[in-house]
Amino acid sequence: MTVLAPLHFADPREAAALAAFLGRLVHYDRAAAVRLQAAGGTLAVFGRPPSFEVLAIRTARLVDAVELDVTVSAGELLEGIEESAGKAVVPDSVTGPPWTGVLPPRAGWAPVAGLPGAADMRAAVAAAVAEFRARDEELPEERRTRAERDRIGHEIWSRTLGPTGLPLRAVHAAQSLGFLPPTREESPVALFASGPWLRLRTPYGSIALRTVPLSLAVTPR
Known part of the structure; x- marks a missing residue:
């Protein structure tokens, strides 16, 4: 098991916003997974709410330029967010559903x-x-x-x-x-x-x- 360092948000309000997003995903699917990608001080969280047939993306600014690419349980990530401290503990990785392997392009928009x-x-x-x-x-x-x-x-x-x-x-x-x-x-x-x-x-x-x-x-x- 790889233990990842906590993610520290540049603004504690971004931790609260991410928690709200994850809460909505879990509301639609208690077993929801999210893919996390972090680079250059920015965290991108990808989720797929059932029935809508779309990908939802929430970004947040981080204090450190963390390099991260992992799929985790949305519910466990939500539990690991400390809004007052502006940080999140990244849970163990999970085997994600097929959509986690095919994400939108980063450029060319x-x-x-x-x-x-x-x-x-x-x-x-x-x-x-x-x-x-x-x-x-x-x-x-x-x-x-x-x-x-x-x-x-x-x-x-x-x-x-x-x-x-x-x-x-x-x-x-x-x-x-x-x-x-x-x-x-x-x-x-x-x-x-x-x-x-x-x-x-x-x-x-x-x-x-x-x-x-x-x-x-x-x-x-």
Whole structure:
């Protein structure tokens, strides 16, 4: 077993923000795993909340230029965060799910035009949720099954946001994980593309997803 030194955050508030992110991941999946990558004084934490079919990314500044690349239990990492001390104990590594081997590229991102503001994105998610509930209530009893509800949900959340090509499920994930800025806050939200990847970036985190299925020719990072 390799014992890793604790991670010390440049600002204790970043420890609290990371704890909030991990708490949301664990809420969706108690057995969630996260991949940690640290280099040059920055920590990136990758998670995959179930049902959204996206990767969620939270970054934090570290005091030291630690070199780290490991997959761990999200719940155990959450337990190892000391918010008041601004540090986190990295738990033992685990065998991660397949997604941990294929992450978005580090460079080569180009801006994508046409992304609406955070308030409009929140409105789009609210409208989609309302539509799902209305269509679910209209289902006759014999069709009110998990498969039918999944079909409706897939249809709604696969719709793209204007001309951007970004599916609504990515925006829904950003809102559910606390990444979308509050309506009252005018914070920059941007969309970028790199090859088959799209990345929705906000001041609170990023949501990344592939726009085409993964082929066998792709080499895991």
